[in-house]
Amino acid sequence: AQSVTQPDIHITVSEGASLELRCNYSYGATPYLFWYVQSPGQGLQLLLKYFSGDTLVQGIKGFEAEFKRSQSSFNLRKPSVHWSDAAEYFCAVGDVDGGSQGNLIFGKGTKLSVKP
Amino acid sequence: EPEVTQTPSHQVTQMGQEVILRCVPISNHLYFYWYRQILGQKVEFLVSFYNNEISEKSEIFDDQFSVERPDGSNFTLKIRSTKLEDSAMYFCASGRRREDTQYFGPGTRLTVL
Numbered sequence: 001a002q003s004v005t006q007p008d009i010h011i012t013v014s015e016g017a018s019l020e021l022r023c024n025y026s027y028g029a030t031p032y033l034f035w036y037v038q039s040p041g042q043g044l045q046l047l048l049k050y051f052s053g054d055t056l057v058q059g060i061k062g063f064e065a066e067f068k069r070s071q072s073s074f075n076l077r078k079p080s081v082h083w084s085d086a087a088e089y090f091c092a093v094g095d096v097d098g099g100s101q102g103n104l105i106f107g108k109g110t111k112l113s114v115k116p
Numbered sequence: 117e118p119e120v121t122q123t124p125s126h127q128v129t130q131m132g133q134e135v136i137l138r139c140v141p142i143s144n145h146l147y148f149y150w151y152r153q154i155l156g157q158k159v160e161f162l163v164s165f166y167n168n169e170i171s172e173k174s175e176i177f178d179d180q181f182s183v184e185r186p187d188g189s190n191f192t193l194k195i196r197s198t199k200l201e202d203s204a205m206y207f208c209a210s211g212r213r214r215e216d217t218q219y220f221g222p223g224t225r226l227t228v229l
Contacts, residue, residue, distance in 0.1 A: 032215055034217070036220070042222060042223075043207060043220045043221055043222040043223050044159070044207065044209075044220040045220075046217055046219070046220075049217055051215065090158070090159060092159075094215065094218075096214055096215050102147060102164070102211065102213075102214040102215060102216070102218070103149060103161040103164050103172060103174075104149075104151070104159075104161060104209075104218060105161070106158045106159040106160070107158060108157070108158040109158060
């Protein structure tokens, strides 16, 4: 069955430090991969997506992610974290295999805290 | 920039009551979805809707749930007889194509007492 694993429940980094959030997926076909961010009490905002092509994708707010098929991973990175990046981050895979209508399968999320 | 809107932002109801959560998807989108997020847990798919009918639903989406697109702009989720365990944040999402970005609304927090 398709699944998404985010192994880190909570990460704390210092402001200005680099960040990497891990995401691994299990999916039979070519995955459509997404990272969403959720600030407290807010909805889900798309950070970036991978459908095909260049495996390093750029997103909003200075985030990037790299698709590595051999590792079934789609890790999110940012070179220098800002205090406003504190939020919860969700990795998701779009299920379009076998006639599925593209519903998203989410990981459990990683909560990011930023120290001043 | 067009966005998905949802009303109400917060709904409190008594167990056994019916609730209708409303969503206005982005106007040129054709695929519509409902997801829910129980507090502290991951976002879970409920149902997808395309061409005026349900195209896929999860195990969560039982007979107590229904969806409707009554007037070409609104997309509603009805829970016929709410249970305590229905308390969650409900997100509506829409997309232009099946393999495309889904844009999420801000969510409706449902509290069942």
